[in-house]
Every structure is written in structure tokens, then in C-alpha cells.
Amino acid sequence: MDGLLLELVKVSRSFGATRALHELDLRLSPGRITAIVGENGAGKSTALRLCAGELAPDAGEVRVGGRALHPARPEEAIRRGVGLVHQHFMLVDGFTALENLVLGAEPMRGLRIDFAAARREACALAERTGLEVDFERRAGELTVGERQRLEILKVLYRRARAVLLDEPSAVLAPSEVGELYAALRRLADDGATVAVVTHRLDEVVRFCDEALVMRRGELAARTPLGAERPPELVAELTRAIMGREPPAPLGRPAAPDPGPEPVLELGGVELRDAAGRRLLDGISLALSAGEIVGVAGVDGNGQRELVRVCAGLERATAGTVRVGGRDPFAGVHPGPAAVRAARRAGLVVVHEDRQREELVLAASLGDNALLGDLGAGHDAERVARRLARFAVEPATPRLPAQALSGGNQQKLVLGRARDRQVRALVVSQPTRGVDVGTARRIQTALAEAAAAGAAVLCVSADLSELAALCHRIVVVRRGRIVCELPPDASEDAFGRAMLGVEAA
Amino acid sequence: MSGPSAADGGRVTYWRVLFVVSATLLVLALLCFAFGQAPHAVLARAFAGTWGTPYGIGQVMFKATPLLFCGLAFHVAFRAGLFNIGAEGQLALASLAAAWVASKLPASVPAVVALPATLAVAMLVGGGYAAIAGVLRARFGVHEIIAGIMLNRSADVLLPWVLAAGLGADSMRSADIAQGARLPRLDFIPGLHGSAASLAFPLAVLCTFGLYLWLDRSRAGREMRWIGQGPDACLAQGVEVPRRRIEAMCLSGAVAALGVTGTVLGYKGYYELGLGSGAGFSGIAVAMLGRAHPVALVSAALLFGTLAQAGLAVNASVPKEAMAVLEALVILLVAGSAHGDRARRARPGRAKPPAPDAPAEPSLDAPAEGAPSPGSTA
Structure with missing residues (x-):
């Protein structure tokens, strides 16, 4: 897979009176998993959506593979190889996984959808990436993990070479999180650009190659994560995210004596x-x-x-x-x-x-x-x-x-x-x-x-x-x-x- | 009118009005050419027949009165997230009931008794008829648009039957109403002499301002607005969503019923089949155009009233249906621009529901529970 470099160059974007991004410079390089972290409202999701053409910048330029993304539309971003997996799944529950996969990009045979070809390609894709989904089941019946894998397959099916994920682990069980990152690692090793917006810093330290810390719409720090990953890194990232000392750990209140009657x-x-x-x-x-x-x-x-x-x-x-x-x-x-x-x-x-x-x-x-x-x-x-x-x-x-x-x-x-x-x-x-x-x-x-x-x-x-x-x-x-x-x-x-x- | 969202929504609406009016004038010119008339001559005649003379102004006010009541009625329901498409039937039934009651009143009953009694009957019938759709929606989940359309059809059938079989009227009209129930004409203003304008128009304007204020200040009004904006949150916080929905629908029907003041009580003095018909539907367009502010609502009603009256004024050279075309055009443009707003708001991938100034109204095509689920907040 050819690498696809995503860049935001001095990008600003406001929503009404709220400034989400201010002259942000951001690079997402191929072949690695980049984590974008930051507090709420730091502009993480906005940055992703700009890359995927869902938002147009007020100022500055979004570049995909070195060329400006123009027009700034999702169709154009998909055509150029950028795929965004939303936090909220966008699947048609009544359709099978396969139908969801090809929706909007159906292989045609005359006037009919060539489901045989679709199935062949889907299975090949699933095998190559390790993202296993039962394609015959309706999307509404899939587990949360399967739905997410299907969302990732959807963007890959559209030939995405850059996969952007917004809070992918928020709904997964711990073991599923491991599987998710294993699949993302295979994609990155294959040369894809992978970026993940997340709040979970332990994941970042365990699975990602680089952490971009955003604060108030600007890039506050860029932390490469090398082979050495001491546990203090989480605290360090927290400091970078907050711009100050992290809060003291929570003191659990002492367990009460069980009363005569439950409340x-x-x-x-x-x-x-x-x-x-x-x-x-x-x-x-x-x-x-x-x-x-x-x-x-x-x-x-x-x-x-x-x-x-x-x-x-x-x-x-x-x-x-x-x-x-x-x-x-x-x-x-x-x-x-x-x-x-x-x-x-x-x-x-x-x-x-x-x-x-x-x-x-x-x-x-x-x-x-x-x-x-x-x-x-x-x-x-x-x-x-x-x-x-x-x-x-x-x-x-x-x-x-x-x-x-x-x-x-x-x-x-x-x-x-x-x-x-x-x-x-x-x-x-x-x-x-x-x-x-x-x-x-x-x-x-x-x-x-x-x-x-x-x-x-x-x-x-x-x-x-x-x-x-x-x-x-x-x-x-x-x-x-x-x-x-x-x-x-x-x-x-x-x-x-x-x-x-x-x-x- | 207080509240930042309302004020900002108003600004947007005035631009929309300007756009709609200019597009309408353009199409009017084209229509005139099509009928071989010089646009400026037609326009001059239309103006003379409406705002150009005191008589015309009076006629515009007369035409605008039921439109304003029905627009206000639609607005009330819409604030609570309900689409009252049934104003047509509510107004018609209420008109008949009011005319019947007023015709039974002895001539000696003074206006202070006759008028309130007649209006009360009208509002009861209008509100009661709307309540059917409200209860069906709130208790059984039947969509109020479907129910409203059916109830309009039912009213269409009921009216002639009640007139003929129930009241024994030999023509399709009721008996004349008692003198006490008649609303005074605005004849005492010298210029308006001869026009059909009555006290109903000032009454409609007063109701508009009063009701907007009530929606903003009263407990019921505020809860209705919240239900329109976020029914799930209201339910989860213990707001009586079904009850308020029924109340909003009843209120809407009662307000639509007040349209009877302009037609039966202020002008004809009796009810005849078809009197005031069309106002219920045009009222929807009036409300969509002017929902942000009472002044906008009154202006929208006057605009539609102007078009209707202008149609009569130019009928000799251009058929008055040309004005109906313009009215349709206005409705399309309004619906289109409202859709544009919504499309912009619904553009995918808005990180945060951003603008504090985004108009906060229930969506036109999703008056049901379909609360927008805004994206994540990162």
C-alpha cells in the first residue's frame, strides 16, 4: 500500500463564536499509529473531520498526499483515500453486514448488485486485515466489536489508505481493544496511515507510535513513543494534556458498615x-x-x-x-x-x-x-x-x-x-x-x-x-x-x- | 420576546423575507408577460388595490386575520414539536358552531355577553377537535399529521351534513347571528370605510403578542418549548410530556378557531360552506415564515393577505389565480430555505453543536421524537 501523508497546515476553524482550531499544524504519517489526545473541546475530532473533508477549514490548508483537499467534501476525501470511522456507528441495522459494506459503492453487474463479487472482495479484505465479521448477519444483530470492525472494513473497501478513528475503544471490552489495535497495527505495517482520537492514555502508551497532544485548538506537544514505555508516560501525557499538574488520585471513601436495611x-x-x-x-x-x-x-x-x-x-x-x-x-x-x-x-x-x-x-x-x-x-x-x-x-x-x-x-x-x-x-x-x-x-x-x-x-x-x-x-x-x-x-x-x- | 436564540432566529428570518419577496416580484413580472400585460401596470393596480388606498389596507387586514390566527395556531403546536395540519377543519367546525350559537342568541343579549360566549364556543369546538389528534398522538403514538389530515376530511363531510340535516338550513349557510355577537367594523376610521376590516385584526395582533409572551414566560409555555426541543430529556426529568402535548394541540385548535372573528363575526354575519377555507393551510406557511418573532408573524400574515387581495385587484387583466401561484411560490421558497438551514445545520461532522445562535426549533420533517443526536464533543 502506498503511504498517504495527511497534513493540516495552519488550519483554523470556528463554530459560531467558539474557536475549535487555531493555526493548527498537524502531520499524520503513513506506516504508524498516531494517537491524538487532548481534553474535551481541544479540537481533536474537528481535526479528524477536516482531514476527512467533513468540514472545510476557515483558514489554512488540508493536504492529502501533498495536494490540497479541494473541494473539502467527504466524497473527495474518500476518492483520495481518506476514511473516517465515526464514534457513533453509521450502519443500517436492517441490512446485512455485506450490504452495509458495499452501500454506496456497490459492484454492479448490469443493473444488479454483484453480491458474489462483493462477498469475494469482503472475505479477502477480512482475511488480509484480520477484521472478522459475519457478513451474512444483519448489522443490528452484530456485537459492538463486530460493528466497529465492519465500519473499518467499510472505509478499507473504499480503498482508504488513511484510516481515522474517533474514540474507537469507548464501547469495547478490554480484550476487544487489544484485537482492535492488533488489526490497526497490521494496517500500519502494511503502509496505511492510522490515526486514533482517544481519551484512554493507557491505550496510547501501549499501542501507538506517536502521541499528538492538542490543547485549545493548538498542538501542545508531540511525543514519539519509542521502545521504552515507562508507566510514568501516562502521567506525563496527562500533564501535557491539561497543561498543569494532574489531579490527585481519587480517594475511595471507606466502605460503610452494612446497615440493617438496604437503601x-x-x-x-x-x-x-x-x-x-x-x-x-x-x-x-x-x-x-x-x-x-x-x-x-x-x-x-x-x-x-x-x-x-x-x-x-x-x-x-x-x-x-x-x-x-x-x-x-x-x-x-x-x-x-x-x-x-x-x-x-x-x-x-x-x-x-x-x-x-x-x-x-x-x-x-x-x-x-x-x-x-x-x-x-x-x-x-x-x-x-x-x-x-x-x-x-x-x-x-x-x-x-x-x-x-x-x-x-x-x-x-x-x-x-x-x-x-x-x-x-x-x-x-x-x-x-x-x-x-x-x-x-x-x-x-x-x-x-x-x-x-x-x-x-x-x-x-x-x-x-x-x-x-x-x-x-x-x-x-x-x-x-x-x-x-x-x-x-x-x-x-x-x-x-x-x-x-x-x-x- | 426574550432569549438569544429567538432574537438571532429573527434576524435570519428578515433576510429570508427579503429574499422571498424579491423572488416573488420577479415571478409576478414573468406571469404578467405571459398574459400580455405590462408588469408595472399590473403591479400598480395591485398596489392601488392593497396598500395604495385606505380601503385596500382594510381589505388586506381582513384577509390577513384568519391567516394570522391559523399561523399563530400552527406556531403554538410547533413549539411543542407538533405539526398541526388540521387547523382547516378546526376553524371550519368552530365557525359553524359559533355561527349557530350566535344565531340562537336573543337579540337583546348585550355584546359583553354574546361575544365572549360565542368565542368560547368556537374555541371549545376548535380545541376539542384538535384534541382528538393530540390525544391520539400523546397516548397512542398516532402521528398528528395523519390524524390531522383525516380530521380535515371528516370536517369536510360533517359540515354540509350538520348544516342540512342538523340545522335544517336549506342553503349551505347558517341563520344570521345576533347583533350582539357581531364584531364592530373598523368603519369609524374614516379611510377604512367600506372595507371588511373589523376589530378582529387588532384582536389577532394582540393575541399574537400575548401568546408569544405566554409561551416564553408561563410554566406550561416553557415546558411546551422544551418538549419541542428535547422530548427525551423532558420525559426523563419528569416533565408531563403527553399532557403538555395534548394541551398544546388544544390550544392550537382554540387559536385557529378564533379565525372565526374575521369571517363570521366581523364580516358575513353568518356561516356559509367554504367561508375562510384555505386559511388553515396558508397559516402553516405564515408560521414557518414568521415563527421567530410576533412582528415577523404579523408581517407574514399581512404579506399573504396582500397577495390574496392583490389577486382580486388585478383580476380584470391577470387572473387572480396568478396570485395563488405566487402564494405557492412563497410557500416553496420558505420551505426550501428552511430546508437549507437544516441541511447546513445537519452537515456531517460538526464536532460540537456549535453556534449559540443556531435557531433552536424543532425540525419541520421530524416533529416526532427524532431529536437530533449531535456528534461527539471532542
Whole structure:
């Protein structure tokens, strides 16, 4: 494969009043895996999207193989050999993997799609790269790992010589992460240009050849990763990313004495979808006051449903949720009334998709701070308190929520949740897509909530977060709790439990 | 009107109005040539028949009144993320009900009683008819556009039947309404003498400003707006999404019903089949053109009212359907430019939903739960 050099030359790009990139110079060289790291809003994804023609620069030039990318359109970038794998998969669920693969680039035989040729090429591609996917299955039935492999195959099928990935590991189990990077390594060895935007620095140190550190739309540091990779490198990268000393490690609150009665108790909670499939299959869990329990698992194994049942948005088809011994959902229809019943009982939930389930992005910060509490009076004080609780910046109530970075959006969400009367707190992906400093702040807030006597149930895809924060961790797979592990269990043990591989 | 997004949306809209108006004038010129008329002469006649004389101004206001009410009705529902395409049927049924009630009132009933009673009946019927679509949507997930279209058709069938069988009217009109239920004409303004303008137009303008204010300030109004912008977040935070949706739909129908003031109560004095028809649909275009600000909404209604009146004024030389062509053109241009906005906003790969000034309105073609899922925030 010929190498394809990607360059950003003095590129600036703004979104409205927000400056995402400022005279950025960036080189992505062939034959290596380059990691692009930085805090939220540092411009990492913007840089990738400029390379892939999804955005046009305001100033400066994007060069692909030494020539300017013009016109700055995705079609042109694909034609020139640049492929971008989005963080959110862009697959048609009802199509088979093969149909998804060729969608928009179908090999034709007369007026019909030549699926035989497509299948031959797909299998050859999969074999060469080691990216195994069952091409006959519908995309909706594939595992998260398979879907991602399919996305990578999609860009390779379009003859991409530069593969750009946005947060590829955010949804994978530890062992799948290893496989992903093994495949990327094969691509790079084959001469492809591989660039990865990620928040996970341990991965960068383990798998990548070079780390580009971005800060506020500029390149802050370029760290080649040689043969020697001391563990201090992670701390060093963290410093470069933040531009200051990394925050002190999180102190886990002492495990509480188990009280006479659990604060939050799930008893055999089962949830079936309309087709009768069990999305939750007998989840039983009891949390004492002051206890933090983690829920680990590969995305899509019932975590989301578990949180929605706790929130009152879904009614468990069997089993109960009890707060302080009482079922807040007894006699209430799932929906807004149940949400308020849970809140009255002191059960407060923070959903995983904060931009869709927690915030009205187009509405102002003040409106969002009051969402669900309008009509209770003292609006101005309430807004001020909730913005100030975790120091949302900028704390301008009139500003729309979409103007905030992900971290500040989450600070607002948590400020609102903590301002309510909390006996049990259920949070999902509290620090997903949030930068290091804010993530630590949020984790500390959860620990403080527990120290203040709340029971905290934390669903997270970030194992290191769960290990640092939780007193014990349950692993879910296919809607069932498969085991309970202490926080100091090995990553390997978690990986096996999450994927259902028997212990070797 | 407060709020940064609203103000900025307004700016965008004024440019859009300018663009639409110039394109419309261009097509008008072409149409005139097609009918062998000099464009400037036709334009002069159109102007004389509308804004050129006090009588014309009065007629424009008369034509604009139902459009403004229906535009306002559409806007209310749209803020809550609902597409009320049923204003047509709501207004027609409400008009008939209002005319019937007003015709049954004894002549001795004073206006302070007769008018509010008549309007209350109209709003109840309009709101109630809209509530069918609202309940179907909120409780059973039936799309309100489908329900609205069906209900419009049902109204089409119901009206003549009720008139003939129910009220025993021998022609397709109701009896004359009581004097007390009539809205005063604006005759007392000397220039407007003879025109059909009544107090209904100032009332519509007042309602527009009042309702915009209410949507911005009241609890129900604010929650409706949030539901339009982010239904999932509202549901997860315990906002009564289904109830507010039904309320928004009822309110929308009740506002559409107020269009009866301009036609039955302010002008004809009775209801006849087809009176005020078309306003429900044109109102959608009015709302799309002027949704950002009450002034824009009133201007849009006046623009469409002008076109309708100009059509009558030039009918001798250019068929008035030419103005219907222009109206259609305006609708297409508005829809097109709205689509352009959305396409720009939906360009792939926007790292962060960027601009604090991006107009924050529910999307036209996805009034349902389809909340945009913005990209990652890196």
C-alpha cells in the first residue's frame, strides 16, 4: 500500500463564536499509529473531520498526499483515500453486514448488485486485515466489536489508505481493544496511515507510535513513543494534556458498615421487550447507605434498561425496585409521573446520553437547571445553586446548553441531580467523553454523595473509573448479573466475565 | 420576546423575507408577460388595490386575520414539536358552531355577553377537535399529521351534513347571528370605510403578542418549548410530556378557531360552506415564515393577505389565480430555505453543536421524537 501523508497546515476553524482550531499544524504519517489526545473541546475530532473533508477549514490548508483537499467534501476525501470511522456507528441495522459494506459503492453487474463479487472482495479484505465479521448477519444483530470492525472494513473497501478513528475503544471490552489495535497495527505495517482520537492514555502508551497532544485548538506537544514505555508516560501525557499538574488520585471513601436495611434494593428485576425477549433477566442487588457499587459490562447488555427501570421510564415486567424498603413505582404508570415518584422517594437518576436524555441542548442553562422542577418556586436561586455546585463554566444562565463543553454539561447535570434530595443515586457513564480534570471532579462528587449517606449505583464502561470509585463491582451480560468482583480484580478477569469466556 | 436564540432566529428570518419577496416580484413580472400585460401596470393596480388606498389596507387586514390566527395556531403546536395540519377543519367546525350559537342568541343579549360566549364556543369546538389528534398522538403514538389530515376530511363531510340535516338550513349557510355577537367594523376610521376590516385584526395582533409572551414566560409555555426541543430529556426529568402535548394541540385548535372573528363575526354575519377555507393551510406557511418573532408573524400574515387581495385587484387583466401561484411560490421558497438551514445545520461532522445562535426549533420533517443526536464533543 502506498503511504498517504495527511497534513493540516495552519488550519483554523470556528463554530459560531467558539474557536475549535487555531493555526493548527498537524502531520499524520503513513506506516504508524498516531494517537491524538487532548481534553474535551481541544479540537481533536474537528481535526479528524477536516482531514476527512467533513468540514472545510476557515483558514489554512488540508493536504492529502501533498495536494490540497479541494473541494473539502467527504466524497473527495474518500476518492483520495481518506476514511473516517465515526464514534457513533453509521450502519443500517436492517441490512446485512455485506450490504452495509458495499452501500454506496456497490459492484454492479448490469443493473444488479454483484453480491458474489462483493462477498469475494469482503472475505479477502477480512482475511488480509484480520477484521472478522459475519457478513451474512444483519448489522443490528452484530456485537459492538463486530460493528466497529465492519465500519473499518467499510472505509478499507473504499480503498482508504488513511484510516481515522474517533474514540474507537469507548464501547469495547478490554480484550476487544487489544484485537482492535492488533488489526490497526497490521494496517500500519502494511503502509496505511492510522490515526486514533482517544481519551484512554493507557491505550496510547501501549499501542501507538506517536502521541499528538492538542490543547485549545493548538498542538501542545508531540511525543514519539519509542521502545521504552515507562508507566510514568501516562502521567506525563496527562500533564501535557491539561497543561498543569494532574489531579490527585481519587480517594475511595471507606466502605460503610452494612446497615440493617438496604437503601436501594433491586429484587429480581426483569424487563422484556415487545417481542418477549428478556432485556433484564432477574437483576438482584442491594446497596447500603454510603456504598458505591459499580456495574461493568460491554455496552448494550442491559445497562441502559437497568437505569431506565430505576428512573421509572420503564416498568419492570417482574421484580421490584425499593428505596428505603418502599416501592416508589407501586400504582404509578411508567413515564413522567413515575419519574417524579422516584424523585420524591429520593431515587435520583443520571442517564448515559446527557445530550439527549438529560439536557435540552437548544434551551438555556437556566432552563435546563430547572428542567422537571419548574413551578416549585425560587427559580433564580435554584438556577444559581445548581450552576455553582460544580462550577459550570461559563455560568451564564441565558447561554444555550449546547454552547457548553461536554464536561461542563455534565457538571450542570450532576449539579441538578445533587441539588435534589438524594437517598440513592443511579448514574450511567458519568464521565464518558469528559476530560481528565472534570472527570476527577465528577468522581469526587459521587464519592462525596456516598460519604453523605447516599447509596450510589454507577454504570460505566471505564473499568479504571469503577476500580477507583466502587466498593464492589457487578458484571452484567445479556441482562443478567454474571458475577461480582472486588475493585482490585484484574482487567483480565473483568474482560472474561464481560465477554462470557470461561476462566482459563 | 426574550432569549438569544429567538432574537438571532429573527434576524435570519428578515433576510429570508427579503429574499422571498424579491423572488416573488420577479415571478409576478414573468406571469404578467405571459398574459400580455405590462408588469408595472399590473403591479400598480395591485398596489392601488392593497396598500395604495385606505380601503385596500382594510381589505388586506381582513384577509390577513384568519391567516394570522391559523399561523399563530400552527406556531403554538410547533413549539411543542407538533405539526398541526388540521387547523382547516378546526376553524371550519368552530365557525359553524359559533355561527349557530350566535344565531340562537336573543337579540337583546348585550355584546359583553354574546361575544365572549360565542368565542368560547368556537374555541371549545376548535380545541376539542384538535384534541382528538393530540390525544391520539400523546397516548397512542398516532402521528398528528395523519390524524390531522383525516380530521380535515371528516370536517369536510360533517359540515354540509350538520348544516342540512342538523340545522335544517336549506342553503349551505347558517341563520344570521345576533347583533350582539357581531364584531364592530373598523368603519369609524374614516379611510377604512367600506372595507371588511373589523376589530378582529387588532384582536389577532394582540393575541399574537400575548401568546408569544405566554409561551416564553408561563410554566406550561416553557415546558411546551422544551418538549419541542428535547422530548427525551423532558420525559426523563419528569416533565408531563403527553399532557403538555395534548394541551398544546388544544390550544392550537382554540387559536385557529378564533379565525372565526374575521369571517363570521366581523364580516358575513353568518356561516356559509367554504367561508375562510384555505386559511388553515396558508397559516402553516405564515408560521414557518414568521415563527421567530410576533412582528415577523404579523408581517407574514399581512404579506399573504396582500397577495390574496392583490389577486382580486388585478383580476380584470391577470387572473387572480396568478396570485395563488405566487402564494405557492412563497410557500416553496420558505420551505426550501428552511430546508437549507437544516441541511447546513445537519452537515456531517460538526464536532460540537456549535453556534449559540443556531435557531433552536424543532425540525419541520421530524416533529416526532427524532431529536437530533449531535456528534461527539471532542
